[in-house]
Amino acid sequence: RIREHIADKTKLPILIFPEGTCINNTSVMMFKKGSFEVGGTIHPVAIKYDPRFGDAFWNSTKYSMMTYVFNIMTSWAIVCNVWYLPPMVKEEEEDAVHFASRVKAVIAAQGGMSVLPWDGGLKRKKVKESFKEEQQKKYCQIV
Numbered sequence: 001r002i003r004e005h006i007a008d009k010t011k012l013p014i015l016i017f018p019e020g021t022c023i024n025n026t027s028v029m030m031f032k033k034g035s036f037e038v039g040g041t042i043h044p045v046a047i048k049y050d051p052r053f054g055d056a057f058w059n060s061t062k063y064s065m066m067t068y069v070f071n072i073m074t075s076w077a078i079v080c081n082v083w084y085l086p087p088m089v090k091e092e093e094e095d096a097v098h099f100a101s102r103v104k105a106v107i108a109a110q111g112g113m114s115v116l117p118w119d120g121g122l123k124r125k126k127v128k129e130s131f132k133e134e135q136q137k138k139y140c141q142i143v
Contacts, residue, residue: 018035019031027114027116028114044088044103054072055071056072056080
């Protein structure tokens with residue numbers, strides 16, 4: 001459906017959040033590669049919240065949804081910086097994962113955030129044992 005949409009030049013662009021979730025305004029997590037596989041031009045946008053008047057971040061492990069909504073509704077203001085970055089296209093030899101990583105790096109640099117190599121699933125799930133073992137093996141080889 002996305003390919004059909006971008007092929008039709010009479011239609012407006014699609015807004016996609018490829019992280020799938022957001023974290024505490026300090027980092028950019030791994031992008032889902034699907035939106036980078038369809039072709040077309042990507043118009044990256046960096047968004048970073050300014051927590052001086054109210055924090056838009058919801059720590060779901062610490063606060064209930066009702067508490068979060070109350071905090072948002074009673075905050076002085078929710079302020080964010082938005083940067084519209086130059087359009088980007090996938091390079092000839094680049095796959096969707098590398099293209100997504102390149103776009104993510106540009107967004108993170110503009111917002112002054114760090115780049116994380118994992119997705120938002122770690123917020124809610126435990127790390128797989130196989131992943132831990134793989135990292136332990138790499139560490140043992142270094143040591």
